Ligand code: IPM
C-alpha cells in the first residue's frame with residue numbers, strides 16, 4: 001500500500017464545486033494507477049457560507065489547513081457579495097497566512113487548442129511564470145487622507161524587502177535548474193528572465209535586479225539570465241513567446257501578465273496556478289474564477305482545475321502521476337474536445353473529467 005495524502009478541498013463558489021469534483025475524479029484515478037491515496041476533507045469557505053453566517057473565514061482556518069499535505073481550491077467569488085470581500089478575506093488571506101510566497105503559473109498551449117497568436121503552437125507557447133505572491137502592492141500598505149475632499153490623497157505602496165525578493169528568486173532559479181528547457185530536454189539552456197520596470201520603479205526593481213544577478217552569478221552560473229521590462233514582456237508574450245523559459249516577477253506584474261498568458265494558452269478554462277509555500281502547505285487552483293452564470297449546468301470546462309490537480313501531485317512528490325495527468329489532458333485536448341469554452345466543448349463537465357480519468361488507465 002502506498003502513501004496516503006491529506007488533502008483539504010475548498011470547492012468554493014459558482015462552478016468551483018463542479019470543477020473540483022472532476023479534478024478529484026482524475027486525481028483519484030491517478031492515485032490508483034500510481035499506488036497512493038488521497039484522504040480528502042471538505043471546507044465550505046465561500047460566498048454562501050458568508051451570506052449565511054456573516055463570517056468570511058473562521059479564525060482557526062489557516063491553522064487547520066496547515067495540517068494538510070495540500071489544499072485544492074475551486075473558485076472564490078459570489079455575485080451577491082461585493083467584489084473584494086471574499087477575494088481578500090479568503091484567497092489573499094490564505095496566501096498570506098500560509099506564507100504561500102510563490103504563485104506558479106505555467107503558460108502552456110496544449111495540442112488541439114486554438115491560440116489567438118498567429119503561427120504559434122505548443123512548441124512556442126511553453127513557459128512558466130513564477131509570481132511573487134505575498135508582497136508588493138498586495139500588502140495593502142497605504143491609506144487615504146482628506147477623504148471626500150478635492151485634495152483627497154490615496155497611497156498604495158509597492159513594498160519589498162530583501163528577504164522576500166531573495167526567497168522568490170531562489171525558488172525561481174531552482175525551478176529553472178530542474179524544470180527549465182534544458183532540464184526537460186526542450187532546449188540547450190535553462191533560462192530565467194526577470195520581469196520588472198527598472199526604468200521607472202528605480203527602488204524596488206533595483207533591489208530585484210541586484211539580487212537577481214548576485215544570486216545567479218554566485219549560485220546558478222549555468223542558468224542564463226535575461227531581463228525584460230514588464231511592458232515589453234507583454235509585447236514578447238504575443239510576438240515571441242518562444243523566447244521564454246522561466247520568468248520571475250513581482251506580485252502585481254505577475255497577476256497582470258498571467259492573464260495575458262492564459263489567453264495565449266487558450267483562455268481561463270485551461271489556466272492553472274499553484275500558491276506555493278515550499279516549506280509549508282500549498283494551494284492549487286484554476287485561475288478562471290467562479291463563472292456564476294454556468295453554475296450547476298455541467299457545462300463549465302474542468303481542465304484548468306484538473307491541471308491544477310496535476311501541479312498539486314507534483315508538489316506532493318508524485319511526479320510521475322503529475323506528468324501522467326498532464327499527458328492525459330493533452331490527449332483529451334488533442335483528440336477529443338472541440339473547444340475550451342463552457343458549453344462548446346462537445347462534452348459536459350463530467351464527461352471531460354471521465355475522458356481525462358480514462359486516459360490515465
Ligand atoms: C489571481 C486573482 C487574484 C489576485 C484576485 C482574485 C485577488 O486575480 O489569483 O490572479 O489578484 O491575485
Ligand code: MN
Nearest residue numbers: 255256259287
Ligand atoms: Mn489575477
